[in-house]
Amino acid sequence: MENITKVAIQGIKASFHEEAAVKFFGQNIQTIECSSFKQTCEILAKDEADYVVMAIENSIAGSLLPNYNLLREYNFSIEGEVYLPIQLHLMALPGVKFDNIKYVTSHPIAIRQCVDFFDEYPHLQIIESTDTAACAKRIKTEQLQDTVAIANSLAAELYELNIIERRIESNKKNYTRFLILKKEKTEEIETINKASISFEVGNYVGALSKVLNIFAEHDVNLTKIQSMPVLGKRNEYYFYVDIEWKNRENYESSLRKVLKYTVNFNIMGEYKKNDQV
The missing domain is CATH 3.40.190.10 (Periplasmic binding protein-like II)
Known part of the structure; x- marks a missing residue:
């Protein structure tokens, strides 16, 4: 089996x-x-x-x-x-008209992606929930006549709702x-060309810049950097960084040098970059 x-x-x-x-x-x-x-x-x-x-x-x-x-x-x-x-759509029970709508429910992230729509209809009351599809399911289960959900077309189809307004996300891209x-790292594959790492640096002028310059000098491309405060420590941060490379040796060499200027260094994952959007 x-x-x-x-x-x-x-x-x-x-x-x-x-x-x-x-x-x-x-x-x-x-x-x-x-x-x-x-x-x-x-x-x-x-x-x-x-x-x-x-x-x-x-x-x-x-x-x-x-x-x-x-x-x-x-x-x-x-x-x-x-x-x-x-792609975010506004969906309701069959037969419900937009003029009857009082409430809009969805996940907070989905709601933030539709701010322009809500600016046009300020009378609509927003109700945040844990999941977009769950909002669609609730409308179906409870037969809510005054509520619409923001979710994808799969949710509308599965829970038999009508899409009354398509593509309400503010940015179509x-x-x-x-x-x-x-849980455990998979054995290394040859096609990996991207990594996610995290680390801390010292609290002095140029500390982070020194680390980032090492990647640049080794032709390792920085695609994202995110900082998060270290819990309970003032002015100390974790840095989460995504990097890509074409030459594996350059990547490995850059890591050896970066280790000298960081603490709590961690390779969170090495994997194949996904170019499909």
Whole structure:
């Protein structure tokens, strides 16, 4: 019997996380629905899933900062990444007219991606929820006549809702980047050309610049940098950095030099860059 990959996701069926999981792994997976990102990590830690799919940044709403804390807390290996175009639609029960709508419900990140729409309709009351698809399901289950959800077309189809306004996201080039997390690191593959690392530097002038210059000198491309305060320590920060390279030796040489100027250095994952958006 063929083993089915178990993937923990934040949200329920037809959520963007499930869509990202299918895009990375294919259809032959079992998604484990979780109510929070913390729960997905607990599921993986207990070996009740093989992987976690975790959103880490959106091109409009920015980084999901609490998830960086989870990456550090659980120290899972980043095995890959998925870029998912985000198309957000307004959906309601069949027969419901826009004029009857009083409430709009969705995930806070989805709501932030639709700020221009809400500026046009300030009378609509926003209700935040844990998951886009769950909002669509609630409208169907409770037969809410005065409420619309913001979610994807999969949710509208699954929960038999009508899309009354399409593509309400503020930027039509909207995408979310998801990380693929595994409890233990997979044996190294030859095609890796991207890494996610974290570290601290000393609190003196030019400390971070020195590290970043080393990467530049070795032709290692910095694609993202995110800082997070070190809990309980003033003016101290963790830096989370994504880097890409064409020459593996350059990458390894840069890391050896960077180690001299950093503390708590950690390679969170080495994986193949995903160019598909």
